[in-house]
Amino acid sequence: MMLVVMRPSLAVALPSSACKLELNMPRRVRQILFIVSILWISWLAMMLVHESGHVLGAVFTGGRVRRVVWHPAVISRTDVRPNPHPLIEVWAGPLIGSIVPLAFAVLASVIRLRVAHVLWVVAGFCLIANGAYIGIGAVRPVGDAKELIELGVARWTLALFGMIAAIPGLWIWHRVSPKVDFGKAPEPVSDRLALGTFVIAVLMTALGVAFGNRGV
Helix, strand or coil: CEEEEEECCEEEEEEHHHHCCCCCCCHHHHHHHHHHHHHHHHHHHHHHHHHHHHHHHHHCCCCCEEEEEECCCCCCEEEECCCCCHHHHHHHHHHHHHHHHHHHHHHHHHCCCCCHHHHHHHHHHHHHHHHHHHHHCCCCCCHHHHHHHHCCCCHHHHHHHHHHHHHHHHHHHHHHHHHHCCCCCCCCCCHHHHHHHHHHHHHHHHHHHHHCECCC
């Protein structure tokens, strides 16, 4: 197949393949590059959305956000003082951190976005990460889980939240796995998708290093 480019008094014939991004990376290399990149993107995005939940919870309950720590090299956190309704502010982190990515993935599927499955991978990660963070906190309280217990939340509530979030996240990953070259009918990851996710991961890391807050 040939692509003909017409110009005044000139016709140039070009191979159609010249219009496509084809790096011809080995199939397994494409898969690994995509998985490593999308997991890193998911980690950074999860922390950012989680902390956004804390910020919203604080703002809407009259709290004052003193500092938001978000940086590729540290675990994120949000410092709120004063915090008149800490229970709402603390719960807002894992709740919004789980729901917002899921909503974006649903929207991407509804509008039939070609890369909707990528957003489902991110949504699954956010559900698993927030669920594990709070759920495991029922037996090993750290961070938000520790604060919730100190505020009087029963440990079984944390464990229940963990299961409600993490189990659907794992199910989402199972359902989307064929799209990333896993499962019974795996579809190869394209060169464009592998390279695109890698570039986004690098850009997010660069932005985080340049403008993020390490909390020091």
